[in-house]
Amino acid sequence: MNKTFIVHQAPNPSTDFFVVPAWRAGVAEVQAFTFAQLPDPSELARATVVLVRYVPPAWKALLTRHPPARLVYFMDDDLFDWRAFRGMPWRYQRKLFRLAWQHQRWLRQMGAELQVSTPWLADKYADWHPEVITPGNPHPAPQPGPEPAMKTLFYHGSASHRGELEWLMPVVESVLRQRDDLCFEVIGDRKVRDRFAHLPSVQVVHPMGWPSYKAFIQRPGRTLGLAPLLDTRFNAARAPTKFFDITAAGAVGIYADTPVYQRLVKHNENGLLLPMDNPDLWAEEVLRLLSSPRERGEMFRCACGG
Numbered sequence: 001m002n003k004t005f006i007v008h009q010a011p012n013p014s015t016d017f018f019v020v021p022a023w024r025a026g027v028a029e030v031q032a033f034t035f036a037q038l039p040d041p042s043e044l045a046r047a048t049v050v051l052v053r054y055v056p057p058a059w060k061a062l063l064t065r066h067p068p069a070r071l072v073y074f075m076d077d078d079l080f081d082w083r084a085f086r087g088m089p090w091r092y093q094r095k096l097f098r099l100a101w102q103h104q105r106w107l108r109q110m111g112a113e114l115q116v117s118t119p120w121l122a123d124k125y126a127d128w129h130p131e132v133i134t135p136g137n138p139h140p141a142p143q144p145g146p147e148p149a150m151k152t153l154f155y156h157g158s159a160s161h162r163g164e165l166e167w168l169m170p171v172v173e174s175v176l177r178q179r180d181d182l183c184f185e186v187i188g189d190r191k192v193r194d195r196f197a198h199l200p201s202v203q204v205v206h207p208m209g210w211p212s213y214k215a216f217i218q219r220p221g222r223t224l225g226l227a228p229l230l231d232t233r234f235n236a237a238r239a240p241t242k243f244f245d246i247t248a249a250g251a252v253g254i255y256a257d258t259p260v261y262q263r264l265v266k267h268n269e270n271g272l273l274l275p276m277d278n279p280d281l282w283a284e285e286v287l288r289l290l291s292s293p294r295e296r297g298e299m300f301r302c303a304c305g306g
Contacts, residue, residue: 021136
């Protein structure tokens with residue numbers, strides 16, 4: 001039987017956006033394992049093992065002793081270049097080094113195939129002959145609702161996006177000063193809460209796991225989603241999955257005008273692409289779209305594929 005074993009730390013966006021859509025078709029059985037869950041070694045000789053971003057120690061030891069029929073490593077960030085980690089939280093850098101960067105030689109020795117999320121990564125690691133995986137949409141179709149009296153602008157970045165959050169600060173301050181029917185929703189820890197403490201119309205949501213987040217963004221009432229992206233080594237390898245998250249939230253997105261989002265976003269059709277060197281323009285376009293429900297509706301329908 002043709003089995004595919006997907007190995008990930010826990011349910012996560014990388015698996016849902018890329019790995020599951022890529023491996024679901026044409027495979028008799030797809031089974032997900034966490035780091036601590038191991039199959040019977042006898043199953044590996046006829047199985048494909050897909051390591052999602054990381055190489056957990058228990059699996060590395062198992063696969064070294066019992067090589068699978070096919071080994072695939074998937075990454076959707078530049079996890080093989082330590083220079084790309086600079087500027088990330090120190091704990092996150094250590095995790096990337098421990099679970100990804102230091103295993104490159106072993107992966108090559110095992111004959112692992114490389115799958116990546118972007119053409120940029122494929123070009124950088126061309127000697128590995130990687131396959132580019134196109135993201136799929138793991139979210140259910142959003143259900144549009146009535147225009148809320150209190151509109152919500154949101155940014156849902158992780159801890160690795162602190163630079164983007166700081167960049168957004170003057171944009172958020174500007175638009176909240178000019179609209180009393182607007183609130184800003186952001187995901188973050190105590191540091192983020194303290195950073196926005198001077199703005200009364202800001203809701204800071206505690207970080208959550210991927211399954212909880214998928215349910216969270218289906219809550220109705222959001223209007224505009226923001227997706228800035230600074231020009232860094234790490235960000236160059238990003239995939240445009242925020243497009244699907246923002247659309248799933250029932251909102252229209254404003255995205256950084258970079259090759260990352262140019263893959264999916266058509267300016268003035270299914271969202272806006274704006275330069276990162278002009279935060280004032282971002283504030284202007286937020287205010288304009290808030291006052292243009294018909295234009296937002298057309299963009300949202302286009303983003304949903306309508």
